[in-house]
Amino acid sequence: MTDSNGSNSRFLKSTVHVLLTGFGLALLLLPFFPLSRVLLFTPWLLALTTLVRLYPLIRSHLRIPKRVRSIVPRASTGSTCIASTGLGVAAILAIACFPALGNRYTVDVGVMVGIYSLLALGLNVIVGWAGLLNLGFAAFYAIGAYSYAILNTRFDLPFWPGAVLGVLTAGFAGFLLGLPVLRLRGDYLAIVTLGFGEIVRVVLNNWDSFSNGPNGIMNIDRPVVFSYTVRPPYPFYYLVWITVFIVYFFLNRLYKSHFGRAWIAVRDDELAANAMGIPANRFKLLACIIGGAIAGLAGVLYAAKVSFISPESFTFMESVTILCMVVLGGMGSLRGCIVGAVILVTLPELMRDFSNYRMLLFGAAMVVLMIVRPQGLLPPQRRLEA
Amino acid sequence: MFFQQLVNGLTIGGVYALIALGYTMVYGIIELINFAHGEIYMIGAYAGIIAIAAAQTLIAGGIPPIAAVALALLAAMLVCAAYGFTMEKLAYRPLRHAPRLSPLISALGVSIFLQNFIMIAQGTRDKVFPHLFENTVAFDLGSVRVSLIQIAIIVGCFMMMALLHLVIQHTKIGTAMRATAQDKTAAALCGIHVDHVISVTFMIGSLLAGAAGVMIAMYYGLVNYSIGYLAGIKAFTAAVLGGIGNIPGAMIGGMILGLLESFGAGYISPEYKDVIAFSILILVLLIKPSGLLGENLAEKA
Structure with a gap:
């Protein structure tokens, strides 16, 4: 997230990484299939690995801050209390x-x-x-x-x-x-x-x-x-x-x-x-x-x-x-x-x-x-x- | 009857011990019950069968039985090591610092994934391990029949365990593994690449499980996509019995479990052999929770 250049090179690196991972996974999984199934299965596998590998990257690109889990428990205030009661009634x-x-x-x-x-x-x-x-x-x-x-x-x-x-x-x-x-x-x-x-x-x-x-x-x-x-x-x-x-x-x-x-x-x-x-x-x-x-x-x-x-x-x-x-x-x-x-x-x-x-x-x-x-x-x- | 069950128990116990080693090594280093380990064993069995089938179709005139077994073992060990490596990298490494339950759930997920993957890829019907040897009875004493395969499995298991012992006690990577198991931070400070060591641990454990898979496929002649689950639990039981995290403990635990199960099946009732195994596990845990060889671990703060 520092500058666009660094982010771009990271993107490239990560893409290469994804492709390699997908390729590696394909090598692992495919020998167990009869050949006819291989073609059917490959795109799914690639999509899945891409999702897993790209998730942190997408998050950093969209600049969603990583959720900080506070050690101090959140206090429930009056408004959240009413909101949760409302949700409960709606659910019932x-x-x-x-x-x-x-x-x-x-x-x-x-x-x-x-x-x-x-x-x-x-x-x-x-x-x-x-x-x-x-x-x-x-x-x-x-x-x-x-x-x-x-x-x-x-x-x-x-x-x-x-x-x-x-x-x-x-x-x-x-x-x-x-x-x-x-x-x-x-x-x-x-x-x-x-x-x-x-x-x-x-x-x-x-x-x-x-x-x-x-x-x-x-x-x-x-x-x-x-x-x-x-x-x-x-x-x-x-x-x-x-x-x-x-x-x-x-x-x-x-x-x-x-x-x-x-x-x-x-x-x-x-x-x-x-x-x-x-x-x-x-x-x-x-x-x-x-x-x-x-x-x-x-x-x-x-x-x-x-x-x-x-x-x-x-x-x-x-x-x-x-x-x-x-x-x-x-x-x-x-x-x-x-x-x-x-x-x-x-x-x-x-x-x-x-x-x-x-x-x-x-x-x-x-x-x-x-x-x-x-x-x-x-x-x-x-x-x-x- | 007694000697027959003894031999059967040693055979099955050796296989349990090989699988249990993978559990115990992984647990010793990252304190994770790797539930997918049983599936690795199942994948090893399938990889062996596929390798033999491929060799028999590709090489005209077929291959000699010994070469076929060696090929199956080699293929299974390679494939399983690759699976172990990938599994750790994709499913466990991102969770290294997560709460304890997260990697466990992830492991259950991997297990379900692999089992269903093989079910889809290879079908639900039993696969037959090719009948390689003509005369399989090594010696026959009337009441006791010992097959060549049983002897091969027992000898093979002991050889692998001895080899593993040498690797862990006398090589650089073995020393690194022991150091990482004791204290990850201190090991890292000493210049040990902890991630690397964990990867190697997974690979060695999976490799042993793959070999166990081929052995059991050869022994029973049939393989199914669901064999990993029960074998996995049994092997974990063996690891706990011996004291989890303790490598000689896993070997002894596997042997004891195999023998108990085999005698239980012979003298009490074959349907209840699983119940016998689990009851003994619970009893051992009640009397000596740290297992037979485990040191008394206090709950880590």
């Missing part, structure tokens, strides 16, 4: 009116957005607030879904008691997994949770007499409210989103209470938090229980929605997707979780036409997002007071 209205505008298919996608919002909110408590990296979150989702499914199909338990038991079971699983969490460092924790997720899935897949193995469980009852059966998509949409709002409200209050502050303190510096008299271990455990229970709730709703579940729905990929929602939205931000869920559920639906490439693009997008905007779309705003 949009969600409430959405079924009137959409058809059966879009509302069905809306139901899935709601269920994933719950999952993202649950994972956010564990990863975003307590700072515990969990890579097996789908396990709690599976535990909730299977608890309700088994209680319902085998013991004829209706939805509501089944849902309560499902949530409690998932919360208890969170407690059990949380116990080893207390003594492990970040990366070990990631691998233990990953292993836990795999164990749950493999057990569900193989223990035929308990979970009916890979065939899954069919004919799960839908919820009944005052002798009215809540069916997907339209009535179920409201059931799911009302649940999301209740959980959101609950978590929002929790975040603003001393619980939220304790979690942030433990996440940012466990030693200091302990020294301040915050029982770090107890709060970590609590985060695991709450996160697990919310995922269990999502699992119960999912089982009731599709009325058929199998271990296929709870793979490692599922855990990664939920984690991506939290990270995309901005870790620790409740609004971010919903936004992340909306984007990551609807985008694949929109991209159904080239379904083969969507996971490829998803992977590339994760890398680009981390480089371009690691704090996510809506990072949390911390209040100064309280």
Whole structure:
């Protein structure tokens, strides 16, 4: 940005760099293709590398100042408070009116957005607030879904008691997994949770007499409210989103209470938090229980929605997707979780036409997002007071 | 039964150890769980198959089996080293100073990308590794059958590990790697090109994973685009078991995991061999969180 000459030569240098990188990547990727596909794929690859490499340059050319992330948290002033309240009301209205505008298919996608919002909110408590990296979150989702499914199909338990038991079971699983969490460092924790997720899935897949193995469980009852059966998509949409709002409200209050502050303190510096008299271990455990229970709730709703579940729905990929929602939205931000869920559920639906490439693009997008905007779309705003 | 499972366990354990080395070396230097490492192993297997197929079509009359294996190993190692280098440069280097979670997510992204890339490029069906050797049973003692391939894999793994040990302990780049792993800033002050060392680490790790990929493809005869995921987790488990960041630990961890899994599959139930592996991992972490050979690391401030 010093003078135009230097900037031009840098531009040239960077262009050469881009071409070389693109060429190198092509050399790497192309040998795996049959020749006919090579021509199809090359332009995409070039475009992608160009984007990644040119981003800093474009930013400096447009003279957009690099965002300085302040260490001091931003205080929320009166006007932003009103603005965010207005946005919240608008969002609620949009969600409430959405079924009137959409058809059966879009509302069905809306139901899935709601269920994933719950999952993202649950994972956010564990990863975003307590700072515990969990890579097996789908396990709690599976535990909730299977608890309700088994209680319902085998013991004829209706939805509501089944849902309560499902949530409690998932919360208890969170407690059990949380116990080893207390003594492990970040990366070990990631691998233990990953292993836990795999164990749950493999057990569900193989223990035929308990979970009916890979065939899954069919004919799960839908919820009944005052002798009215809540069916997907339209009535179920409201059931799911009302649940999301209740959980959101609950978590929002929790975040603003001393619980939220304790979690942030433990996440940012466990030693200091302990020294301040915050029982770090107890709060970590609590985060695991709450996160697990919310995922269990999502699992119960999912089982009731599709009325058929199998271990296929709870793979490692599922855990990664939920984690991506939290990270995309901005870790620790409740609004971010919903936004992340909306984007990551609807985008694949929109991209159904080239379904083969969507996971490829998803992977590339994760890398680009981390480089371009690691704090996510809506990072949390911390209040100064309280 | 016992000896059979022992040999099977050593074979698979050697492969886990080779992959685990890549995890542990990278973790030792930049403290990143390189989730895409399993995919590198898968790419190595594919590269080997493609190289053999290319050689067999290009060279009239075909090539001798030994040469084919050597060619597959060489191709896989070269391709994988290139992939490791590029991966680090594009996806991890820009995130060197980002919060811990960012490179991890980026690594997951690379993993998804590579897996789907191979799925699109090579199709979803299993690829067959060419049947190179006629008589594959080296010796047969009634209850114990050891194939030539198993012996080759075990010997090959040990040779590579010995070679790696020599490189790390007795060469200039090995010294630089150890110095960088201990303290990046101090290493840079001593005139070590840290970026360079990290690139080389990724390349060596990927090269070992590529060799492991060819070996496993030869052993099972079938390769699929999704094999990287489970092998990657298992190898990471092995690395943690031995104490992550610790190179002899990764070798021992891989062997132990391979043996446990093989005995578990033989004596308990083959369906639950993954569960056995993970349960043992969790138990080890509960009892000795730093792994078998790891020093007690305090949380870095």
